[in-house]
Amino acid sequence: MTETYTGPTNVEDIEDDADSAVATLDRQAEEILAEDRSFGVRPLRQAIREDALHARDWGRTRTGRLRHAVEENPVRASLYALGIGVVIGLLAAR
Incomplete structure (x- = not known):
């Protein structure tokens, strides 16, 4: 129970295993x-990044507004x- 997660901490640190079926697909x-490309489709990884x-910026903005309030x-x-x-x-006691 004392183990800590030491995985990637940044989106760019995530790598695929080149030999896996997922990477091939x-x-x-x-x-x-x-x-x-005629439809303007972005690669999946780029869209996720x-x-x-965007989610990180949104969260930081909301955190700043909450802190100020x-x-x-x-x-x-x-x-x-x-x-x-x-x-x-009260809801948990039900």
Whole structure:
């Protein structure tokens, strides 16, 4: 139970095993998509990386807004957190 996950921490660090069937299918799919560029189809990995970057930026923006709101009204934020905790506690007790 003391083991920690030491896998890739960055999207670019993820690599495929070149000998696996998944990697072969992935290469074939990328070749098919590369042939049909007239529709503006992006390669799957590029689309996933762009979506991951967009999600990270969205999360950072929301975190900054939340931090600012809590700093401006700490009492209100604490009361909201307390109320949400009570509601979750009541729902969990059912």
